[in-house]
Amino acid sequence: MDAEPTAERLFTVAFVPGVTLAKWSKVWAERRQDLPLGFAPTAEAEQVSMLHDGTAQVSFVRLPVDSAGLSVIPLYREIPVVVLPKEHELSLQETVTVAELAGEHLLQNPDSVPEWRDVADEIRDGTRRPLPDIRTGDDAAELVAAGVGVVIVPQSVARLHSRKDVVARPVTDAAESQIALAWLEDNTTPDVEEFIGVVRGRTARSSRAPQEEPEKAPPKERKPQQKPKAKPFTPRQGRAPKKLGKGRNRGRGGRS
Incomplete structure (x- = not known):
């Protein structure tokens, strides 16, 4: 018996007029080929309701909004x-x-x-x-x-x-008005966290949930350094040792 076809899983982004998503959607497509984005243009009057009714996972809203039950990150201002x-x-x-x-x-x-x-x-x-x-x-x-x-x-x-x-x-x-990213506090999933990272310009690694760091190799044991052996003294070759005179003025105007 053939399985019934299932709808493609999407991460849906709502946005008010004037918001351009091209930059962020391109980065998301490069990182998350397993989860395509869906887009839901919305009027300002419905920019929050689309989160509460589950139509969208995140919403680019124009402040102010009723933030009850929401997490909101201000992004940029508009002239x-x-x-x-x-x-x-x-x-x-x-x-x-x-x-x-x-x-x-x-x-x-x-x-x-x-x-x-x-x-x-x-x-x-x-x-x-x-x-x-x-x-x-x-x-x-x-x-x-x-x-x-x-x-x-x-x-x-x-x-x-x-x-x-x-x-x-x-x-x-x-x-000025201000654009912000909003989502339900109770729906802060790893996918939402990653989308927030994309919007904030984080790298692919830092935008995901914290990962366990790889174990570090134990430090190498340092061997005690040995003092270099003293070299035996050998006189310089080809030079005769100097003789010390008995006096500084000897041989120069001495007594006869």
């Missing part, structure tokens, strides 16, 4: 940028400030950019236009291109959804 229509007057600047954007219609939850919310509330008395239905980053970029409003996002996200009719400019006084 915030504003995405503007290409013809917008602020597109002529290399950078912008939050104050310069206070009069713009922000196409996202104001709480995601508290610096903009605080400044905008001062000039609008807290009143804002309702947000349009935006499901993806591409939807947001399309609305920006149409002149409906602007978005402030990490630079990696802006690059992911770039278009010819929009531009991105760094916002100098908005807080």
Whole structure:
């Protein structure tokens, strides 16, 4: 009777928009040909739930997250940028400030950019236009291109959804975001430990669980050193011994 086919075993990695996995996945493929990686793109709203429901073993998340039951390692920070229509007057600047954007219609939850919310509330008395239905980053970029409003996002996200009719400019006084690697505390398996090592740049040996060191050979017994035998004295050949005179001035102006 033939055995039923089994699904290929995978180590699944979830990741939010803007995270690039090529470098780490290449190293993993070289070290762990026995365990291929699976990839699960996820929205920020689901970046942690994919760990709790077992969809992924690890997740590249954008902080902050609810860290209950998780182990989290911060990795790197991201520069915030504003995405503007290409013809917008602020597109002529290399950078912008939050104050310069206070009069713009922000196409996202104001709480995601508290610096903009605080400044905008001062000039609008807290009143804002309702947000349009935006499901993806591409939807947001399309609305920006149409002149409906602007978005402030990490630079990696802006690059992911770039278009010819929009531009991105760094916002100098908005807080940076941060990418981290997260996994369930109760699921810290050797495979998870090895993946952490790959992300942190450890070598193949050091990224695995500690191994027993090989036994060292016993030190060689040192024999006591013998003093070299004294060589017998032999007079130098070809030279006559010097005779000592009786006086320093003898033979020079002596008495007759």
